[in-house]
Amino acid sequence: MTTTYETFLDYANRADPYALFPELRRTPVARQPDGSYVVSTYREIVSLLHDPRVSSDLRNLPEIANIRISPDDAAPQLPPEFIRRDPPDHDRLRAMVMKHFGPPGAPGRVAGMEPRMREIITELIDGLVGRSRIDIVDDFAYPLPVTVICELLGVPRPDEPLFHKWSQIAVGTNDPTTGTIVERNQLRFETLAKLGQYLNGLADAHQREPGDDLLSALVTDGEMARPDVLSTAALLLIAGHETTVNLIANGMLTLLRHPHVLERLRQDPGYAVNVVEELLRYEPPIHMPGPRRTALADIEIAGTTIPKGSVIVLVLASGNRDPERFPDPDRFDPDRRDNQHLGFGGGIHYCFGAPLARLETRLALTELTRRLVGPRLVADPPPYRHTPNLRGPLHLLLDIDGVLPAH
Amino acid sequence: MRVVVDLTKCQGYGQCVFAAPDVFRMPHHETLMYELDSDETKRDQVLRAAAACPVRALLLDEEITERQEKTSAGDTGVGRIVIVGASLAGLRAAATLRREGYAGKLTLIGDEQGEPYDRPPLSKQVLSGQIAAADTMLPRRDQLDAEWIRGLAAVGLDLAARQVQLADGRTVGYDRLLIATGVRARPWPDAQEAALDGVTVLRSRQDAAELRRRLAARPRVLVIGGGFTGSEIASVCRELDLPVTVAERGPAPLVGALGGVVGRIAADLQRENGVDLRCGVTVTALEGDREGRLRRARLSDGSVLDVDLAVAALGTVRNVEWLEGSGLAAGAWGVGCDAGCRAFDVNGIVCDDVFVAGDVARFPHPVYGYQFLTLEHWGNAVSQAHVAAHNMISPSGRLRPHLSLPVFWSAQFGVNIKSVGVPTFADEVAIVQGSVEEHKFVAVYGHRGRITAAVTFDEAMWLDFYRDLIERAAPFPPDFAMVGRSAPPHAVPAEIPARIPAIHDATVMVTGHNPDERRATLVSAGTT
Ligand SMILES: Cc1cc2nc3c(=O)[nH]c(=O)nc-3n(C[C@H](O)[C@H](O)[C@H](O)COP(=O)(O)OP(=O)(O)OC[C@H]3O[C@@H](n4cnc5c(N)ncnc54)[C@H](O)[C@@H]3O)c2cc1C
Ligand code: HEM
Numbered sequence: 021m022t023t024t025y026e027t028f029l030d031y032a033n034r035a036d037p038y039a040l041f042p043e044l045r046r047t048p049v050a051r052q053p054d055g056s057y058v059v060s061t062y063r064e065i066v067s068l069l070h071d072p073r074v075s076s077d078l079r080n081l082p083e084i085a086n087i088r089i090s091p092d093d094a095a096p097q098l099p100p101e102f103i104r105r106d107p108p109d110h111d112r113l114r115a116m117v118m119k120h121f122g123p124p125g126a127p128g129r130v131a132g133m134e135p136r137m138r139e140i141i142t143e144l145i146d147g148l149v150g151r152s153r154i155d156i157v158d159d160f161a162y163p164l165p166v167t168v169i170c171e172l173l174g175v176p177r178p179d180e181p182l183f184h185k186w187s188q189i190a191v192g193t194n195d196p197t198t199g200t201i202v203e204r205n206q207l208r209f210e211t212l213a214k215l216g217q218y219l220n221g222l223a224d225a226h227q228r229e230p231g232d233d234l235l236s237a238l239v240t241d242g243e244m245a246r247p248d249v250l251s252t253a254a255l256l257l258i259a260g261h262e263t264t265v266n267l268i269a270n271g272m273l274t275l276l277r278h279p280h281v282l283e284r285l286r287q288d289p290g291y292a293v294n295v296v297e298e299l300l301r302y303e304p305p306i307h308m309p310g311p312r313r314t315a316l317a318d319i320e321i322a323g324t325t326i327p328k329g330s331v332i333v334l335v336l337a338s339g340n341r342d343p344e345r346f347p348d349p350d351r352f353d354p355d356r357r358d359n360q361h362l363g364f365g366g367g368i369h370y371c372f373g374a375p376l377a378r379l380e381t382r383l384a385l386t387e388l389t390r391r392l393v394g395p396r397l398v399a400d401p402p403p404y405r406h407t408p409n410l411r412g413p414l415h416l417l418l419d420i421d422g423v424l425p426a427h
Numbered sequence: 428m429r430v431v432v433d434l435t436k437c438q439g440y441g442q443c444v445f446a447a448p449d450v451f452r453m454p455h456h457e458t459l460m461y462e463l464d465s466d467e468t469k470r471d472q473v474l475r476a477a478a479a480c481p482v483r484a485l486l487l488d489e490e491i492t493e494r495q496e497k498t499s500a501g502d503t504g505v506g507r508i509v510i511v512g513a514s515l516a517g518l519r520a521a522a523t524l525r526r527e528g529y530a531g532k533l534t535l536i537g538d539e540q541g542e543p544y545d546r547p548p549l550s551k552q553v554l555s556g557q558i559a560a561a562d563t564m565l566p567r568r569d570q571l572d573a574e575w576i577r578g579l580a581a582v583g584l585d586l587a588a589r590q591v592q593l594a595d596g597r598t599v600g601y602d603r604l605l606i607a608t609g610v611r612a613r614p615w616p617d618a619q620e621a622a623l624d625g626v627t628v629l630r631s632r633q634d635a636a637e638l639r640r641r642l643a644a645r646p647r648v649l650v651i652g653g654g655f656t657g658s659e660i661a662s663v664c665r666e667l668d669l670p671v672t673v674a675e676r677g678p679a680p681l682v683g684a685l686g687g688v689v690g691r692i693a694a695d696l697q698r699e700n701g702v703d704l705r706c707g708v709t710v711t712a713l714e715g716d717r718e719g720r721l722r723r724a725r726l727s728d729g730s731v732l733d734v735d736l737a738v739a740a741l742g743t744v745r746n747v748e749w750l751e752g753s754g755l756a757a758g759a760w761g762v763g764c765d766a767g768c769r770a771f772d773v774n775g776i777v778c779d780d781v782f783v784a785g786d787v788a789r790f791p792h793p794v795y796g797y798q799f800l801t802l803e804h805w806g807n808a809v810s811q812a813h814v815a816a817h818n819m820i821s822p823s824g825r826l827r828p829h830l831s832l833p834v835f836w837s838a839q840f841g842v843n844i845k846s847v848g849v850p851t852f853a854d855e856v857a858i859v860q861g862s863v864e865e866h867k868f869v870a871v872y873g874h875r876g877r878i879t880a881a882v883t884f885d886e887a888m889w890l891d892f893y894r895d896l897i898e899r900a901a902p903f904p905p906d907f908a909m910v911g912r913s914a915p916p917h918a919v920p921a922e923i924p925a926r927i928p929a930i931h932d933a934t935v936m937v938t939g940h941n942p943d944e945r946r947a948t949l950v951s952a953g954t955t
C-alpha cells in the first residue's frame with residue numbers, strides 16, 4: 021500500500037501537494053515502509069526542530085559514515101557542510117561565516133546589498149522590453165539570485181553552467197525517490213567533491229588576490245580549515261541559487277492567482293514585506309529539508325516513539341498549512357497576524373540566507389508587479405521541477421502587454 | 428516608532444538585525460540591544476524586522492492598535508476598572524482589556540511621571556549609552572481610551588466600599604481593581620550613607636539617567652550585590668572600560684538565582700572581563716568627604732576601597748505598603764493571588780473583584796507543588812497581566828489560569844543568559860549541552876529526580892525543549908544522547924543557598940503554601 025507521504029513524493033502531485041496534507045496530518049508522526057518517520061503537524065515539527073536528540077549529521081548511521089568516494093576520483097572527499105553537522109561543529113562553522121555576513125561582525129552587509137540588487141533587477145526587467153511572452157523563471161527568477169550569490173561568494177558568474185550541473189545533482193540527492201539513502205549520499209559526496217575541487221581553485225586565487233567576497237574572507241582570516249571552507253562555499257552556492265528562484269516564481273504565480281493582492285502590492289510596495297512572509301508559509305520553496313535528520317535516542321512524540329537511529333523527515337510545508345496553528349490555512353492572506361511560518365525552518369539550522377532571500381524576493385516582486393503591464397498566466401498550473409523537497413515551477417510563462425520604464 | 432522586543436520569546440535568530448541594522452544590534456552571539464523609540468525614518472526597517480522575526484517577538488505601536496477585535500465583555504456588569512501601577516503589567520492589562528472589547532471606564536493610577544517605559548534596557552542599552560533613558564517608552568496603544576492619573580500614589584484600599592484612596596485625598600471607585608504596583612529597589616540600609624553623593628540604586632528611568640550621567644564622569648565603581656542587576660551594571664562598566672568592584676556576600680554572583688555551580692561560571696565570566704569580584708564579603712560602611720561625596724567603602728574582610736560611585740543592587744522591596752490594613756494577603760513577598768490572578772484576603776478567601784499581576788504578585792504554580800512563586804520577570808508581568816485582564820471581564824465559567832513557566836533573560840559580559848523554571852527549586856544540576864569553557868552551554872536543574880529548571884548561556888534556541896521537560900516533570904538528569912554533548916551529564920549538588928534572602932536579588936522564588944504569607948512581617952519603607 022502506498023502511504024500518503026509516498027503519494028506526496030509522486031511527481032503527479034507536484035502541482036498541488038497541499039490537497040494531501042490534511043490526510044498526511046491525520047498521523048502527525050508516520051512511520052514509512054523504509055523505516056523513516058514523517059512529521060507533518062506544526063507543533064511536532066517545531067518541537068523536533070528544537071529537540072537536541074535530533075541530529076543533522078547522517079554519519080550517525082554507520083552506512084553513511086562508511087561512505088568513501090572512489091579513490092581514483094581525482095577530487096578529495098569533503099567533510100559534510102554545516103547544514104549536515106551538529107553542535108559544536110555546526111555552531112562554530114556557522115559563526116565563522118556569519119562573522120562576514122551578519123551580526124555581530126557584519127550586521128549591515130546584507131542591507132548594503134540592496135542598491136546592487138536593484139541594479140540587477142532593473143537590468144533584468146529592462147531586458148524584457150519588447151517581448152509579449154516571458155518566462156519568469158529563466159528570464160528573471162533564476163538569474164537574479166545566481167548573480168547575487170556569485171558576487172557575494174566571489175564565484176565568477178560565467179562559470180554558472182559548470183557549477184549549476186553539480187548543484188542540480190546535489191539537490192537531486194535530497195529527493196527520496198531517486199535511490200536509497202546510501203546511494204543518494206554516495207552521489208552527494210562525489211558531486212560535492214567535484215564542486216569542491218572547482219571551488220578550491222577559486223579559493224587559491226582569492227587567497228593570492230582577495231576581494232571583498234565571502235570566499236576571500238574565509239580563506240584570508242584562516243579560522244576555517246580548507247576542506248570546511250570548500251564544503252561551506254558549496255553549501256552557500258547551492259542553497260543560494262536553487263531556493264530563491266522558487267520563492268520568486270511561486271510568488272508571481274500566487275500573485276497572479278490572487279489579483280487583488282497583486283493590485284494592492286502595486287499600490288503599496290510596503291505590502292511586499294507581508295506578502296513575502298505569507299508566501300513563505302503558503303508556497304514555501306522548501307517543502308521539506310532533505311532527509312538528513314536522525315534520532316540519537318528514542319523520542320516520544322504525539323503518541324509515537326521514534327526509535328533511536330531512525331531517519332526523520334519534517335514536512336515544513338504541511339506544518340505551514342496546519343489548521344491547529346493557522347486559522348483558514350489554505351487562504352493566501354498577507355494580512356495574517358502571528359505568521360510564525362516554517363518556510364526557513366527553525367532552531368539552530370534556521371536558514372542562513374534568509375535575510376538575503378527576503379530582500380531579493382521583496383525587491384523582485386515589487387519591481388515585477390510595478391513594471392509588468394497586464395501580466396497573465398499562460399498555463400495554470402505551470403510545469404514543476406521534479407524534486408518534491410525543493411518545489412517550484414520549472415518555467416512560468418506569462419503574456420504581458422508591455423514593460424514600464426524603470427523610473 | 429516604538430518597539431519592544433519580548434526577549435523572553437526571542438531565540439537570537441538575528442533576523443531583526445539584518446532587517447533593521449540601524450535599530451537592532453547584536454554585539455555578541457545572542458544578546459540583542461536595540462532602540463525602543465527610533466525616529467520615523469527607520470519605520471520601514473522596524474516593520475520589516477517585526478515581520479522577519481521567526482518567533483514574532485517584536486511588539487509595535489500599531490500592532491496593539493490593530494489587534495482590536497470587538498467581543499463584548501458579556502454580562503459581567505463591569506463598568507469601572509481601576510489599575511494601580513501604570514508600568515509594564517498595568518499597561519499590558521489595559522491593552523488586553525480594550526482588545527477583548529471592554530468598553531467601560533478605565534483608570535490607570537501611577538506614581539511615576541510620564542508614559543510607561545520598559546525597565547530591562549535601563550541596565551543595558553541605557554547605561555551603555557546606546558539609547559537615552561527617556562527613549563524607553565513602551566509601545567503605545569492610541570485607542571486605549573483611559574483616564575491616566577500620573578505622579579500620584581494610591582495610599583489605601585477599601586475593599587468593602589470598592590475604593591482606592593489617592594495621596595491627594597481623592598478616592599476612586601471600581602468594579603474591578605488590578606494591583607500592579609511592582610517592586611522598588613532596596614535602598615542602602617544606612618540612610619545617612621545612602622544620602623551620600625555617589626550612592627545610588629537602579630530601578631526607574633530617573634535612576635538610570637542619573638547613573639548614566641555619573642558613569643560618563645568615569646568614576647571608580649562599586650557594585651554592592653552580585654545579582655542580575657548588579658552583574659549587568661558591572662558588565663556595562665567593563666564595556667565602558669571603567670574599573671569596577673562587585674561585592675557579593677554569597678560565594679559567587681547570581682547564586683541566589685542560579686545556585687553555586689552556575690554562579691561560579693558567572694564569577695569566571697566577571698573576572699575574565701576584568702571585574703574586581705569579591706565574594707563572601709559585605710560592605711560594612713560607605714564613607715564620604717566633607718562635601719558629602721562618596722569616597723570610600725569598607726568591606727567585612729577589612730579591606731578599604733577608594734570609590735566614587737556605589738550602586739546598591741540589593742534586590743527589591745514589594746510595593747505593598749498602600750495595602751496595609753486593607754485585609755488583603757499582602758506581605759514582604761507580595762500580594763497572594765490564585766492561578767486566576769484573583770487576590771486572596773488574609774483569611775485565604777479569594778476576592779472576585781481584586782486582581783494582581785506582575786512583580787507584586789505571588790501565585791501558586793502546579794509545577795512547583797502549588798507553592799506560591801514570586802518573580803520579577805518581564806515575561807511574567809506580560810502574561811499575568813494578560814490573564815488577569817481577561818479574567819476581570821469574564822464570567823466564572825470562562826476564567827483562564829496563569830500557568831506559564833517562569834522565563835527570564837539577562838545580558839551580561841556579552842552572554843545571553845536565559846532561564847526557564849525555578850533554578851533554586853533544585854537539589855542538583857548538570858551541564859547537558861555545550862561547553863562551560865566557551866560560556867555556551869545548557870544547565871539543567873533537578874529536584875528529587877525531576878527536572879525543575881534549565882539555564883542557558885548563549886543557547887537560547889534549546890530552551891523550549893527543556894521547558895517541555897519541566898512541564899512533564901521528566902526525570903533528572905536527562906540521560907539521553909543529545910547533540911553538542913561530549914560525555915554523559917554528571918549531576919552535582921546545585922549549591923542553592925538554604926535560605927535565599929531578598930538581598931540576593933533572586934528574581935524568582937518559591938515561597939511556601941500559605942496564601943497569606945506572614946512569616947515575614949510587613950516591611951515599611953525605611954526599615955531594614
Ligand atoms: C534595571 C532592570 C533590569 C531588568 N532586566 C530584566 C531582564 O533582563 N529580564 C527580565 O525578565 N526582567 C528584567 N527586569 C524586571 C522587569 O522590568 C519587571 O519584571 C517588570 O518591570 C515588572 O513590571 P510590573 O508592571 O509588574 O512592575 P513595575 O515595572 O515595578 O511597575 C510598577 C509601577 O507601579 C508604580 N507604583 C508602585 N506603588 C504605587 C502606588 N502605591 N500607587 C501608584 N503607583 C504605584 C511604580 O512606580 C511603577 O511604575 C528588570 C528590571 C530592572 C529595574
Ligand atoms: C527563499 C529562499 C530560501 C528558502 C525557502 C530557504 C529555506 C531553508 C530552510 C527551510 C532551511 C533549514 C533546513 C533544515 O533545517 O534542515 C535552510 C537552511 C539553510 N539555508 Fe536557506 N533558504 C533560502 C535561501 C537561502 C539562501 C539565499 C542561502 C545562502 C545564501 C541559504 C543558505 C542556507 C544555509 C547555509 C542553510 C543551513 C543552515 C544551518 O544548517 O545552520 N538559503 N534554508
Ligand code: SF4
Pocket residue numbers: 432436437438439440441442443444459479480481482483484485
Ligand atoms: S528571535 Fe526575533 S527578536 Fe530575537 S533576535 Fe531573532 S529576530 Fe530578533
